[in-house]
Amino acid sequence: MPEQLPDRLRRHLAARRFFPEPGPAVVAVSGGADSLALLDLFAGLAAELGLALVVAHADHGIQSGSAAVAELVLRTARDRYGLEAVIGTLGLGAGASETRARTARYRFLREVQAERGAAYLLTAHHADDQIETVLLRLLRGSAPLGLAGVPSRGPRGLVRPLLPFRRAELLRHVEARGLEHVEDPANRDPRHLRSWVRTVLLPSVVERLGADAPDAFLEVARHALEERWAWDAVLDRLPGLDLRVAEGRFDVARDVLSGYDKCLAGRALRAASTRAGIALTPRAATRLARFAGGAPSGRRLELGCGVRAEVAFGRVRVERGESDVASGRESLALCGEAGAGDFGRFRVEWRGEAAPPRLERAAWTSWFAARPAALRSWDEGDRLRPIGGTGRRKVSRLLMEAKVPRGQRAGYPVLVGADGEVVWVPGVCRGAAALPAAGEKAVRVDVAIL
Secondary structure (H helix, E strand, O other), rough: OOOHHHHHHHOOOOOOOOOOOOEEEEOOOOOOHHHHHHHHHHHHHHHHHHHEEEEEEEOOOOOHHHHHHHHHHHHHHHHOOOOEEEEEEOOOOOOOOOHHHHHHHHHHHHHHHHHHOOEEEEEOOOOOHHHHHHHHHHHHHOHHHHHHOOOOOOOEEEEEOOOOOHHHHHHHHHHHHHOOOOOOHHHHHHOOOHHHHHHHHHHHHHHHOOOOOHHHHHHHHHHHHHHHHHHHHHHHHOOOOOOOEEEEEEEEEEEEHHHHOHHHHHHHHHHHHHHHHHOOOHHHHHHHHHHHHHHHOOEEEEEEEEEEEEEEEEEEEEOHHHHHHHOOOOEEEOOOOEEEEEEEEEEEEEEEEEEOOOOOOOOEEEEEEOOOOOOEEOOOEEEOOEEOOOOOEEHHHHHHHHOOOOOHHOOOOOEEEEOOOOEEEOOOOOEEOOOOOOOOOEEEEEEEEO
């Protein structure tokens, strides 16, 4: 007789030791079959795991029936399992992007986790999610580290305990248990890239290569994860590198690193950054290796996404977050192919998109030939070379001419490139730098007042 899903999950949890200490755990429940399977399975295991469960549901306010889904989750948690359910009404509106929804959802989940003093946050990511993630990253040209997919553990107690299990078996479990569930229409909407992979691309792969074909992407993830582990082990065996790691920073012996082949140097730096919890892209690692070999002592290098490097006293030191703190400025790094975030009273979103024939000078949306580095507060000395203009203008003057109220100017954002040059004052003036050609693949950035 095949082993039942609860027993397989119990064996998986014991092998991975996800919950070494008892305590409160937040269970993220969307109302879909996957998250209800997560809730049902852990409601049955909570006592033996020593977990006190709290259900959290984010009502994004994107779909018209979202309040009814929230009520379903609340009723199921309370009446079936006797659990408290916390409902977050996010009110994002019908036009909200997937990225914005995800950012707002995780902000809410982390707030619930903090309020309840929960050591763990559980989400229902499963093997089919992993397949889609690996395929998406392949399409985007990800490095091997990215092809490892989403990890089973994340920062601050994030746990994804269902990664070994397939969507179909979770659905069978929910149906066998008689649990009412809903499906978000966006999950089947091919306008969203992940939904297109799920509903168009993967079915085509299955039709051509057979039902087991998607398992190959899980193999890719396994191989990539093994490579990550191998490189982590190699770090301690590279003679003379003298790696020193702390959370958010690391440093290595400069002379030894400079003597490595450039590919080995870049790969060792990426492995070290992973151990330190820093996101260092292959391109940034190549820049850093070149910088380490030639920069004079005391020189610093901004690597993007809040990561800075410095050479001093025979060491190459890399750390995140120091540049914003040192400058005293609020800053939001624009990392990855797409993303979103809040900057004071402003909301910023970015993604890849073909550039239009003409860019508006004073718009709240603009396109850039290369991804800008960050949105930050303007400085008194900031200047901008306007699109279609001559010379460089002081940002303070541009804000005044745009009739931005004096009381709102202090926190007004500017977008800066990788070299620190101001390239855009949103809603005020687009700079002449990083202009893409019409139809060229570019980075679209939208800024809105919250």
